[in-house]
Amino acid sequence: MNFHLINNIYIFFEKKAFGVCEWLGSIFGINPALIRKFFIYSSFLTLGSPLLIYFPLAYFLENIDKLKWRKKRKSVWDFK
Numbered sequence: 482m483n484f485h486l487i488n489n490i491y492i493f494f495e496k497k498a499f500g501v502c503e504w505l506g507s508i509f510g511i512n513p514a515l516i517r518k519f520f521i522y523s524s525f526l527t528l529g530s531p532l533l534i535y536f537p538l539a540y541f542l543e544n545i546d547k548l549k550w551r552k553k554r555k556s557v558w559d560f561k
Contacts, residue, residue: 502520520532
């Protein structure tokens with residue numbers, strides 16, 4: 482039973498928390514594991530200040546579908 486709980490926590494972090502590092506890695510062409518290590522080590526050295534960057538990025542990625550810009554219509558009568 483304890484293993485099941487640990488496995489659920491692991492899956493949660495793989496899907497949610499590490500998405501930011503994968504997204505940044507795909508943008509900059511860097512291995513996401515290096516970005517994860519950067520956030521972890523810099524958080525220890527600077528008492529958690531990189532988390533001020535990480536959490537807004539996580540929020541942005543979670544809600545990116547709601548924040549997408551829509552194409553501007555050419556006229557008032559263009560409904561597409």
